[in-house]
Each structure stands twice: as structure tokens, then as C-alpha cells.
Amino acid sequence: MAIDIGRKLQDRWKSLLVAVPFFWLLLFFLIPFVIVFKISLAESLIASPPFSSLLTWGEEGELKIRLLIENYAYLFDDDLYVRAYLNSVKVAFISTVICLLIGYPMAYGIARANPTRRKILLILIILPFWTSFLLRVYSWMGILADQGTLNNFLIWLGLIDEPIRMLYTQFAVYLGIVYSYLPFMILPLYANIEKLDWSLLEAAADLGAKPISTFFTVTVPMTIPGIIAGSLLVFIPATGEYVIPDLLGGGNSLMIGKVLYNEFNSNHDWPVASAVAIALLILLVLPMMLYQRYQSKQLQA
Amino acid sequence: MPQDDNFAHRPWLDPDKDPFIKIRSVSKRFGDFTAVDNVDLDIYKGELFCLLGGSGCGKSTLLRMLAGFETPSSGELFIDGEKINDIPAYARPVNMMFQSYALFPHMTVEKNIAYGLQRDGVAKAEIKDRVSDMIKLVQLNDLAKRKPNQLSGGQCQRVALARALIKQPKVLLLDEPLAALDKRLREQTQYELMNLQDQLGITFVVVTHDQEEAMTLSTRIAVMDKGKFVQTGTPTEIYETPDSRFVANFIGSANIFQGHVVESDRDRVVVRSVRDDNLLFYIDHGSDLQVNAKVWVAIRPEKVRISTTPHAEARSNQLAGIVHDIGYLGRLSNYKIKLDNGKMIDVTHPNQTRPKSGEHLADWDEKVYLSWEPSSAVVLTQ
Structure with a gap:
């Protein structure tokens, strides 16, 4: 009897514990999402709020629902949006690949370093987070500007005669994104590589695999989960990135985050902006769902 | 037996x-x-050589140096x-x-085994x-397409063995090959390993901390302690004529008595116990020991005879004590006998007949008489 009551109490605690994060997600993710989705189906008005209501009461007291898919159709009408989407994906993809190429050796080096040095290296990776993200991007403006630190330094060295244009180029955008998101690539990779059983690498060498061959036949396949996790952590926020293309890319970079910002703040067209946001979300959720399906298939096999 | 044939099984004597x-x-x-x-x-070629020792004795480091994972x-x-x-x-x-077998978890059994050949x-x-x-x-016939996490410990061990053997190495190094298996499987696998080695003629070097495993498997054993070899020899040599108290x-x-040499001949040594002046040990292997040298006499528990009746005639190497x-x-059965001088002695006695009404050969606190042959004990100098 006593045990039964105990178990019931325990079950209740369990459901309560699970309910808290669910409630959190409901309140701060699902409800705002529904609101944005609702706005995306409304009509733009010059009013406050600047969009029409979906539900109206008719003259005879009947409920009228008015849904517009026009905003979504508009995204395809004006090729600005499609181009911005494709460009965002391209920039995010290339940045992810660069992050992976730089981050993998770094994560590997940290995982193989001795424990004391490992701690210091990890702190160095995390340290930039202690400074505001915005501040760090601003300081890149100072470094990359025509009269900036880097150009002045190169001129002082005598390597160049006049400043190289770096700020407000695509190069600056890539630099900013890779710089900002590199830790998100390194940390999951490190966690994965650190758990790697080194005796597998010894076994590969023992069976005649040269170091490069061991890397591609054992190390890489064993760290695929880390590679995927790190890549998603870089790719997803990079696709919707607004600050970096705006500050470092200037008018030369067309990314969806910036388009969305302009729709909200310059055009005051909340419904179209919401439609852009929803479309962006779908675009980003898709690769994640594919990954999850791949993972559950892997687990079943 | 012709001389050549003798050497075929004992190449270290040739x-x-x-x-x-x-090395x-x-x-x-x-x-x-x-x-x-x-x-x-x-x-030597074709040996099944065991490096035996406790943890941290250096046996694995030596093996890893042979494999190339550590540089001397x-x-x-x-x-x-x-x-x-x-x-x-490589x-x-x-x-x-x-x-740990170190099987590649992302490859099937087949791919694991093929790995070495593919690299070549x-x-x-x-x-x-x-x-x-x-x-x-x-004997992994039905398991070729499985991944290592779908195999039992014994099956993993076979895959690891197959993977290491497929390149027909000159030497196969085995690091605690049976440690992860349960007792029954371990015994069975021991014999399989020996048969396989015999069949393939590859030289095996095995590292183990399990003395029983070393005794059954090897042609020769090197006992290691603190980074050095304490004794090297065949299982019989090491067991029957250890040359130190450690081995x-x-x-x-072993029961070990400290004493001094009182008589030393080519075919006989007599040692007087330190604890008990009246206690003399007779050992029939000769030595070049000096009289009065400090030595130890070792006698294995199974070589001591135990009896509840006193010996009819006075013989050498006789003791009395209480169970x-x-x-x-x-x-x-293992008996712990407390001698009259207070020392404890271990005696192992095979239960060759079924005891009537569950009684033991001797009961607790019963007076017993112990003896052994002069050929059964060994004199140790360290």
C-alpha cells in the first residue's frame, strides 16, 4: 500500500518535471510561432497593429475567417526573396565547410593535448563569449576598414601601397561568420573526439593503415555525430544571420535575415516579414528532420 | 627420442x-x-611465449614496444x-x-577482418x-554481416583474433587475450588458441597477469616484476624450480621457511630453520652454497603429505601441528596447519575418496603430522 502511494507520488513528480520544459516551450516558442504564423496570413494595414485581424464578426453576428496566402505567393513573385534565400544558404554552407576545416584540427588538437593544456585551450575557445557578440563584430569593422588596423599594418610593412578593400565585401561576411561561429563547431567536435577510443587508432595502425588512412577510415567515421552536430550549430544560425552581413557586408550582401529586418522596419510590412520568417523556419527545419530520420535509421540498423 | 626432434619442440635449447x-x-x-x-x-620461431606479471610490471609496455606504439x-x-x-x-x-579487442564499431565483422588486407x-x-x-x-560463419555491438564477448574475441591473423604476421601479439571472457569460455578458448597457433605456426607473444593461463598456454614464460625479468623458463621449470621467493x-x-645452510654437497643441502633450532630441512638438489649462508626453503602445499597418525619411522622433513x-x-581441500612453533603452513590434499558422513581427513584442532620428500622442496637464495 505504502509503496503504491510512493510510486504514485514519484510518477506525479516525474510528470511535473517533464511538464516544466514543455510549458516553457509552449509559452516561449509555440505561442509566439502561432502569432507570427497568424500575422503571415493577414493583410498589411496602415494602423496599429499594422495588420488585419483574421477573425471578424459579420453584421449578422457570424464569425468570418479571412486567410491570405498572398504573402507567401509574393515571396515567389519577387525574385529578391528567392535570391536572398539561396544566397543565405550558400553563405551559410560555405561558412560551415570553412568552420569544419578549421575547427576539426583544432578540436582534435585540444582532445589530444595533456589535461592541463586542454583546460587552458578550452577556456580560450569559450573566452570570446564573455565579450558582447555585437562588440566583437564592430571591432572587426575597425580591423577591416580601408584605414583600419590591418590595412595600416600591411602598408607599414610595405607589402601594399594602397588599402585593400575588405570591409563591405563578401569576404568580410565569411570572415565574420566563421569567426563568430567557430566555437559552435569546435565544442561538439571536441566532445566527440575526446570520447574516441584511441586503441581503435592503434588497431588501425597495427593493421597497416598509415596515419592519413587511419584518419579517413576510422577517425572521421567515428566522429560523424560531432561533425553533424557542429555543422547544424553553425549552418542554422548562419542562414538567418542579420548582424554580420549588415555590419561587415554593407549593401553588398543579400541575406534573408537582412531582408526580414527591412520588411519589418523599413517597409512596415509585418505580414510579408512574418511569411519570410515562416519560410525561413521551414527551410531550416527540413535539414534537421532529414538528419533525425537518418539518425533513427542508423539506430535501427 | 632423437636429438633433432627434441630441439623441434624446445628451440631455445638449440x-x-x-x-x-x-630484445x-x-x-x-x-x-x-x-x-x-x-x-x-x-x-624463438613458433613459440607461444608468455610475459607474466602483476599490473604495472612493464609487460604491456614491452608488448607495445614490439607493436610499435611505444619507442624504447x-x-x-x-x-x-x-x-x-x-x-x-603500420x-x-x-x-x-x-x-579491449578494439574492433571498429562502424564496420561489420567482415569489414573488420578485411581491414588489414585493404590497407595493403x-x-x-x-x-x-x-x-x-x-x-x-x-567459426564465425553466420555473423559476417553483424556489427561488433551485436556480438557476445567470445564472438568479439574471435573477430579480433581473425582480424589480427589475416595478414599472416610473423609475430602475433596478444594483450590479455582471455581476460574479458568468463571462466568456462576462457578455458575452452585457451585450447582453441593453442590449436590455432600449432596449425598456423605463427610466433605468439602473450601478455597476461593470470598465472594459470600462462601455465596452460605457453612454451615458455618470462615472469616480470618492476620492469625486469625475474625468471624465464618452461611452465614446469618455473613452477617446480622457482629461483626466488617472488616467483x-x-x-x-608456497610455504617458505627462512634458515641457514648447515651442510652443502653436490647432491644434498641441509638447512636449519631460523625459528626453531631443532628443525632441519633436507633438500636433495645440490648447490654451491656456503655453509651458514642465509637461504629460504620453499615447499608447495600439494607436495606436503598430511596424516593423523605419526610416522612409523623417523624420516627427514617431518613436522607436527594442529588443524x-x-x-x-x-x-x-586446503588445510591451514599451525605448527608447534606457531608458523602457519598451507597443505593441499586431493579428495580421492568420498569422505564418509561428510567428514574431513582431519578435523579442526586435530593434531596432524606433515612430511615431504627431499626432492619436493627447493632452496632459494633471494
């Missing part, structure tokens, strides 16, 4: 035979810790006449079976044939 593996003054230091301390060793701090290693110090692990003619660029058709032959040899205690167990404890193990 003075004309060149050792297959030569010359090899040391390995990690910081100020010396794991392997200036050791020399010869291992000093000294030289040779395999089949070739110096291997500077050859990287190019050495040795393969290793890891204690062997033709696909040949790889296929050799892998399927190997799978048959280690006598490490391999099996202090009895450990009944079924096929044999």
Missing part, C-alpha cells in the same frame, strides 16, 4: 638456432618512472633479423590482439577469399 625475436638491453622510461628496465630476451628509451628490438626500432607500427610484420592493397577477389577462409577458421609465491603458492582451518573445494 645452440645453433637464431632467435626470432631479440637487447631495452628500457622504457616515462618521465622518472622506469616501466621496462634494461631487459634482454630471446624468443634505449636498446634494440629485432624481429627475424631485422631491427624494428625505427619502423612505424609497417611492422606484427599484428596485435588488443585487450590486396586485390578484391583475394580479400574476399581470405576473409571467408578466416571466418571459417574462427615461488607468484606462480601458485587451524579447512577449505573444502570439492576436488581438493
Whole structure:
């Protein structure tokens, strides 16, 4: 009897514990999402709020629902949006690949370093987070500007005669994104590589695999989960990135985050902006769902 | 038995035979810790050689140096006449079976076994044939397409063995090959390992901490302690004529008495006990010991006879005591006998007949008489 009551109490605690994060997600993710989705189906008005209501009461007291898919159709009408989407994906993809190429050796080096040095290296990776993200991007403006630190330094060295244009180029955008998101690539990779059983690498060498061959036949396949996790952590926020293309890319970079910002703040067209946001979300959720399906298939096999 | 045939099974006795593996003054230091301390060793072709010792004695470090995972701090290693110090692990003619097996979890059994041949660029058709032959040899027929996490411990062990053997290495290194298996499977696998070695003629070097395993498997054993070899010899030599108290205690167990030599001849040594002036030990192996030298006499528990009646005639090596404890193990019983001078002695007695009404040969606190042959004990100087 006593045990039964105990178990019931325990079950209740369990459901309560699970309910808290669910409630959190409901309140701060699902409800705002529904609101944005609702706005995306409304009509733009010059009013406050600047969009029409979906539900109206008719003259005879009947409920009228008015849904517009026009905003979504508009995204395809004006090729600005499609181009911005494709460009965002391209920039995010290339940045992810660069992050992976730089981050993998770094994560590997940290995982193989001795424990004391490992701690210091990890702190160095995390340290930039202690400074505001915005501040760090601003300081890149100072470094990359025509009269900036880097150009002045190169001129002082005598390597160049006049400043190289770096700020407000695509190069600056890539630099900013890779710089900002590199830790998100390194940390999951490190966690994965650190758990790697080194005796597998010894076994590969023992069976005649040269170091490069061991890397591609054992190390890489064993760290695929880390590679995927790190890549998603870089790719997803990079696709919707607004600050970096705006500050470092200037008018030369067309990314969806910036388009969305302009729709909200310059055009005051909340419904179209919401439609852009929803479309962006779908675009980003898709690769994640594919990954999850791949993972559950892997687990079943 | 002709002389040649004799050497075929005991190549280390043949003075004309060149050792297959030569370890010359090899040391390995990690910081100020010396794991392997200036050791020399010869291992001959076709041997199943065991490095035996407790944890941290340096046996695994020595094996890892042969595999190429550790570089000797000093000294030289040779395999089949070739110096291997500077050859990287991937190019050495040795393969290793890891204690944890180290199977590649992302590959099937088949792919794991084929891995070594693929690295060597062997033709696909040949790889296929050799892998399927190997799978048959280690009896993994139905499991070729499975991944390691779908196998039992014993099956993993076979895959690891097959993977290491497929390249037909000159030397197979085995790091605690049976440690992860349960007792029954371990015994069965021991014999399979011996048969396989016999069949393939590959030289095996096995590292183990399990003295029973070493005794059953090996042609010869090197007992290691603190980075050095304490004794090297056949299982029989090591068990029957240990040359130190460490080996006598490490391999099996032994009763050890401290004493002084009172008489030393070519075929007889007499030792007087330190504890008891009236107690003399007679040992029939000769020695070049000086009279009065400090020595120890070791006698194995199973070589001591136990009886509840006094001996009819006065003989050498007789003791009396009281049964202090009895450990009944079924096929044999362990008796702890407290001697009149207070020392405890272990005696093992086989239960050759079924005791009537569950009684033991001797009961607790019963007076018993012990004796042994002069040929059964050994004199140790260290």
C-alpha cells in the first residue's frame, strides 16, 4: 500500500518535471510561432497593429475567417526573396565547410593535448563569449576598414601601397561568420573526439593503415555525430544571420535575415516579414528532420 | 627420442638456432618512472611465449614496444633479423590482439577482418577469399554481416583474433587475450588458441597477469616484476624450480621457511630453520652454497603429505601441528596447519575418496603430522 502511494507520488513528480520544459516551450516558442504564423496570413494595414485581424464578426453576428496566402505567393513573385534565400544558404554552407576545416584540427588538437593544456585551450575557445557578440563584430569593422588596423599594418610593412578593400565585401561576411561561429563547431567536435577510443587508432595502425588512412577510415567515421552536430550549430544560425552581413557586408550582401529586418522596419510590412520568417523556419527545419530520420535509421540498423 | 626432434619442440635449447625475436638491453622510461628496465630476451620461431606479471610490471609496455606504439628509451628490438626500432607500427610484420579487442564499431565483422588486407592493397577477389577462409577458421560463419555491438564477448574475441591473423604476421601479439571472457569460455578458448597457433605456426607473444593461463598456454614464460625479468623458463621449470621467493609465491603458492645452510654437497643441502633450532630441512638438489649462508626453503602445499597418525619411522622433513582451518573445494581441500612453533603452513590434499558422513581427513584442532620428500622442496637464495 505504502509503496503504491510512493510510486504514485514519484510518477506525479516525474510528470511535473517533464511538464516544466514543455510549458516553457509552449509559452516561449509555440505561442509566439502561432502569432507570427497568424500575422503571415493577414493583410498589411496602415494602423496599429499594422495588420488585419483574421477573425471578424459579420453584421449578422457570424464569425468570418479571412486567410491570405498572398504573402507567401509574393515571396515567389519577387525574385529578391528567392535570391536572398539561396544566397543565405550558400553563405551559410560555405561558412560551415570553412568552420569544419578549421575547427576539426583544432578540436582534435585540444582532445589530444595533456589535461592541463586542454583546460587552458578550452577556456580560450569559450573566452570570446564573455565579450558582447555585437562588440566583437564592430571591432572587426575597425580591423577591416580601408584605414583600419590591418590595412595600416600591411602598408607599414610595405607589402601594399594602397588599402585593400575588405570591409563591405563578401569576404568580410565569411570572415565574420566563421569567426563568430567557430566555437559552435569546435565544442561538439571536441566532445566527440575526446570520447574516441584511441586503441581503435592503434588497431588501425597495427593493421597497416598509415596515419592519413587511419584518419579517413576510422577517425572521421567515428566522429560523424560531432561533425553533424557542429555543422547544424553553425549552418542554422548562419542562414538567418542579420548582424554580420549588415555590419561587415554593407549593401553588398543579400541575406534573408537582412531582408526580414527591412520588411519589418523599413517597409512596415509585418505580414510579408512574418511569411519570410515562416519560410525561413521551414527551410531550416527540413535539414534537421532529414538528419533525425537518418539518425533513427542508423539506430535501427 | 632423437636429438633433432627434441630441439623441434624446445628451440631455445638449440645452440645453433637464431632467435626470432631479440630484445637487447631495452628500457622504457616515462618521465622518472622506469616501466621496462634494461631487459634482454630471446624468443624463438613458433613459440607461444608468455610475459607474466602483476599490473604495472612493464609487460604491456614491452608488448607495445614490439607493436610499435611505444619507442624504447634505449636498446634494440629485432624481429627475424631485422631491427624494428625505427619502423612505424603500420609497417611492422606484427599484428596485435588488443585487450579491449578494439574492433571498429562502424564496420561489420567482415569489414573488420578485411581491414588489414585493404590497407595493403590486396586485390578484391583475394580479400574476399581470405576473409571467408578466416571466418571459417574462427567459426564465425553466420555473423559476417553483424556489427561488433551485436556480438557476445567470445564472438568479439574471435573477430579480433581473425582480424589480427589475416595478414599472416610473423609475430602475433596478444594483450590479455582471455581476460574479458568468463571462466568456462576462457578455458575452452585457451585450447582453441593453442590449436590455432600449432596449425598456423605463427610466433605468439602473450601478455597476461593470470598465472594459470600462462601455465596452460605457453612454451615458455618470462615472469616480470618492476620492469625486469625475474625468471624465464618452461611452465614446469618455473613452477617446480622457482629461483626466488617472488616467483615461488607468484606462480601458485608456497610455504617458505627462512634458515641457514648447515651442510652443502653436490647432491644434498641441509638447512636449519631460523625459528626453531631443532628443525632441519633436507633438500636433495645440490648447490654451491656456503655453509651458514642465509637461504629460504620453499615447499608447495600439494607436495606436503598430511596424516593423523605419526610416522612409523623417523624420516627427514617431518613436522607436527594442529588443524587451524579447512577449505573444502570439492576436488581438493586446503588445510591451514599451525605448527608447534606457531608458523602457519598451507597443505593441499586431493579428495580421492568420498569422505564418509561428510567428514574431513582431519578435523579442526586435530593434531596432524606433515612430511615431504627431499626432492619436493627447493632452496632459494633471494
